[in-house]
Amino acid sequence: MVLIEARDLLAFPTGNNATDTEIFGVHFNLTTLKYWNYTLYSNNTLSNGSWCFLMDPPYTPTVVLANGTYLNSTWCYLATQPIGNRARIGIGFAVVYALCLILALVNLTKHGKLHLPVEKRFYPIGRRWQWYWSIFVCTAALIGLFTNVDVDRYRVAEIPIVLNNFFWYLLQMGTMALVWEAVRHWGSWMERQFIDPNPFVLQDKDRRGMFELLIPLVFYAWLWLNFFLIVPRNWGAIELQRSPDQTIAKAIPAATDGRFKAAPFFLFACWCTCIVSLWHSIRHYEPRNRGWFNRVIGFLGYMPFRFVLMLPLSLALVAYQALAAWEWHLSPLNVHTNLLAMYLGGYAPSLLILIIQVISGFLRPNEDRALMRQRRERGHALDQELGIVKKPAWWRRANGDVESGNMRDRIMRNVREVGGGRATAVQVDRMAERRAAEMETANANDANPSSFEMGGIQRTNSVASSVRNAPAPPPYTPSSYGGKSDRRRNEHTMQMVAGLLFPPTNAESAETAAAPAPNQERGRGLAPPDTQAQRPNTSERSNSTASGMSTNGPPQQVRSMLDI
Structure with missing residues (x-):
């Protein structure tokens, strides 16, 4: 009635x-x-x-x-009346929603910040959606609640009552989406912790993965059906509450039609989808219990405490939307509705869900930081199993083993440890001094000293170099160098090959035998210059095959690539 x-x-x-x-x-x-x-x-x-x-x-x-x-007339559809109880209570709720909006933005900054590289299976937007929906709910509530002021101030019902209820229904949809995203993301967070020690413990395309891929589509399909049944309609009939006869003939049938009555069932289907998703996450990422009674106890025990509060509140929200579709005097669509029922059943559950979500957001750490802490704990546990004991950070500072953060200071410290100065100046000076001493020794022992460093290298002809009277080349013997330097090994190999291609004379063979071994030289692989033979004059050079210069002068002896 x-x-x-x-x-x-x-x-x-x-x-x-x-x-x-x-x-x-x-x-x-x-x-x-x-x-x-x-x-x-x-x-x-x-x-x-x-x-x-x-x-x-x-x-x-x-x-x-x-x-x-x-x-001197005044139009009826103007805000000429003082505000009533509906507007006063709405302003109080709006202030609390505004505070929740600010805190939701703070939580979005905290939990949306990245401290680890983005993973393909866990996108950053997945953990931000619950805060996006929180912002949406706060915005819709603020718009709807502030329009309550004009609902009271208009003597004749007009567009404010429509705006108030339009955003109230959006508020209910956004609150249910907020609960869903909180439940879904908790399951995603449990999966991320479950596979972090071993990324291959779960497959992506198994039954579990496909269920988690499709269940969000199912939820938003139910939510879209609720939106489709409520929002796209002729809202002008709700304004027709200007007389009792008009209210009975126009407003009440429009506010209690079949679409308003069917919409809460789809919102209830959304709530059931949240329960199924929560059950799925607990079943796959928490220890399993045997027996129905133990499973129910485990389901309630593993469920986060915030869901213990949020799920009943969201169910109360669905119940009031269904009640408003059958009882006109309790519906927010009624200008003269029961305010206790409207605010207690229509706005209080959504506000409490927001408060619980914001408080839990401040209590929970950023997920990337929590994952980093878990990795450190696993590393400490493995170190203890292996018997590795790491010294604390103050130990290095107490012993002076503190590395500077400046890369230039580190490089200068390394330079001072190896001798300082320019990078190659020390070795270059030592090599020049050693070669000058070797040159003086060779000139003192030779009657016709040569002042040219590469005097031992002569230009020969390939035909003249293969004379029959030349002594046979010495047999090939492996290099006596046993170090690990590939450059030194290549130099010894080239010396052996040069000895085979260009056989030395008897005098040069004796001189080479008297000279120290190449592996005893430490001047970057440089052997003493050959000062035994003199460089021929320009007039004595010839490219003719009949020339006997190659038989009179010493052959070309290549000891190192630096001598060429």
Whole structure:
């Protein structure tokens, strides 16, 4: 049974004569009012279905003309009334929602920040969606609650009542999406911790992975059906609450039609999807219990405490939406609804869910930081199993083993440890001094010293170099160098090959035998220059095959690539 406050039509008061009426001390032509089909209502408005004017002081018109024009009139659809209890309570709720909006933004910054590289299976937006929906819920609540001010201030129902309920329904959808994203992301976070020690312990395309891929689509399909049944409609019928007859004929049938009654069932399906997702996460990422009773106890025990509070509150939200679709006097669509039922069932559950979500966000750490802490704990456990004991950080500082953060200081410290100075100047100077001493020794022992460093290298002809009277090359013997330097090994190999291609003379062979072994030289692989033979003059050089210069002069002896 629908309860409606009686608002009967009023008869025009009597005036000075039969064609005159007196309304709040102002005389009007009754014939003109009846001609234009004006009716006086108990809310002190005068309307003919197209035009509406306020008749109580100080908004009473002064006169009405014969063509139906009112002078000094006030339109009915203006905010002329003082705010009522609906607006006062709504402003209080709006202040709390505004605080939740600020705290949700803080939590979005905290939990949305990345401290580890992005993984393909766990995108950063997945953990941010619950805070995006929190911001959406706060925004919708603020818009809807502040429109309650105009709902009270409008004497005749108009667009504010529509805006208030439009954003209230969006608030309910966003709250359910917030609960879903919190539940879904908790399961994703449990999976991330489960596979972090071993990324290959679970497959991506097994039954579990496909279930987690498809269940979000199922949830948002139910939510979209709830949105489709409520939002796309003719909201103008909700405004028709300007008289009791109009409310019964127009507003109540529109507010309790089949679409409003079917929408809560799809919202309940969304709630059931959250329960199934929570059960799936506990079943796969928490220890399993045997027996139905133990499984129920384990389900409640493994469930985070915030879900123990959020899920019943979200179910109460669904229940009130269904109640509003059947009971007009409890519906927020009613301008004169029961305020206790509207705020307690329509706004309080959503606000409490937001508060719980914000508090849990401050208590929980950033997931990347939590994962880094778990990795450190696993590393310490492995070190203890292997018997590795790491010294604390203060140990190095106490012993002076503190590395500077400046790379230039580290390089300079390494340079000082190896001798300082320029990188190659020390070795170059040592090599020059050693070669100068070897040159002086060779000149002192030779009667015709050579002042040219590469005097031992002569230009020969390939035919002349293969003379028959030349002694046979010495047999090949492996290099006596046994070090690890590949460059030194290559130099010894090239010396052996040069000895085979260019056989030395008897005198040079004796000189080479008397010289120290190449592996005894430590000057970057440089052997002493050959000062035994003299460099021939330019006139004695010839490229002719008949020349005997190659038989008289020593052959070319290549000891190192640096001698060429």
